[in-house]
Amino acid sequence: MPTLTAFIRSLLIATVIGLVGAGLFIYSGLYPIGADVPHNKLSYWLLETLRERSIARAASDIQIPSNLNTSDRLLAGGADYNDMCAGCHLKPGKNESDFTIGLYPSPPNLTATADAHGHEHGSDTGSEEIAIQRQFWIIKHGIKASGMPAWGPTHSDDRIWNMVAFLQRLPSLTPDQYQILTARGNTSDSHDH
Amino acid sequence: MKRKLLSPVLVLAALGVTFSAQAHDPKEHMKDAENPNCAAMKDMDHSKMDMNDPVMQAMMKQCMKDMHHSDGDYSMSHEDASEDGQKKASDEQHSEHQH
Numbered sequence: 001m002p003t004l005t006a007f008i009r010s011l012l013i014a015t016v017i018g019l020v021g022a023g024l025f026i027y028s029g030l031y032p033i034g035a036d037v038p039h040n041k042l043s044y045w046l047l048e049t050l051r052e053r054s055i056a057r058a059a060s061d062i063q064i065p066s067n068l069n070t071s072d073r074l075l076a077g078g079a080d081y082n083d084m085c086a087g088c089h090l091k092p093g094k095n096e097s098d099f100t101i102g103l104y105p106s107p108p109n110l111t112a113t114a115d116a117h118g119h120e121h122g123s124d125t126g127s128e129e130i131a132i133q134r135q136f137w138i139i140k141h142g143i144k145a146s147g148m149p150a151w152g153p154t155h156s157d158d159r160i161w162n163m164v165a166f167l168q169r170l171p172s173l174t175p176d177q178y179q180i181l182t183a184r185g186n187t188s189d190s191h192d193h
Numbered sequence: 194m195k196r197k198l199l200s201p202v203l204v205l206a207a208l209g210v211t212f213s214a215q216a217h218d219p220k221e222h223m224k225d226a227e228n229p230n231c232a233a234m235k236d237m238d239h240s241k242m243d244m245n246d247p248v249m250q251a252m253m254k255q256c257m258k259d260m261h262h263s264d265g266d267y268s269m270s271h272e273d274a275s276e277d278g279q280k281k282a283s284d285e286q287h288s289e290h291q292h
Binding site for chain 1: 219226227228229230231233234236237247248250251252253254255256
């Protein structure tokens with residue numbers, strides 16, 4: 001019995017020392033928080049696992065509209081993507097921008113297929129549905145401390161679904177197709193009354 | 194004292210609601226809006242175009258006006274384009290329409 005008591009006491013002491021040490025480290029300011037210095041492997045794993053598990057849990061109940069693959073959604077979503085997303089997530093024919101170079105973590109290149117840009121998401125599990133739910137959730141809610149804003153407060157769910165619809169076709173678009181699909185200028189030209 | 198604090202808080206809240214309602218209205222983007230480069234469609238391989246593909250249908254909608262003015266450049270797609278033209282503008286585009 002004294003052995004068990006000694007073990008618990010040692011465990012408590014170790015926990016207290018660990019917590020005090022972590023607190024001192026945090027308050028010391030020694031951790032490099034600049035975006036130009038990558039996380040160490042432990043921090044990266046902790047943050048990425050936290051992010052992926054949180055998104056997977058929160059996005060699992062999202063209902064995907066049955067009419068996602070329509071030309072109207074592509075046109076509406078394409079124009080919004082070009083205005084709101086292309087600076088960080090690129091457009092066909094571009095491999096990098098100031099944002100992709102400067103942001104950490106670097107925003108995924110959404111003109112590439114999931115396999116090509118090496119960014120983990122639902123499609124890695126083989127489920128296209130999970131990937132779509134994940135994209136909708138991320139666009140709507142954003143991701144803390146990543147540079148990804150939440151578009152939900154200022155954009156309707158339908159408008160976000162339009163962007164998700166566009167993302168499904170983006171990796172297959174040529175630069176010319178992308179330009180035509182995302183140009184807003186045609187709206188007024190084509191409505192002569 | 195409470196009343197003095199309440200007014201600025203209410204004003205800030207009202208401004209917040211106003212700005213969030215105006216944020217990212219598609220009309221805001223129309224000032225710098227690009228026109229679709231429909232001439233590029235002429236260089237595309239028409240034999241590989243699938244008129245049932247939503248991407249192709251979307252490009253047709255964007256370039257409908259150009260296609261009507263063109264003389265045979267888009268012969269392969271004219272019938273489909275006319276069909277698409279009936280439902281050319283999306284609901285969102287109509288909502289932006291200024292009469």
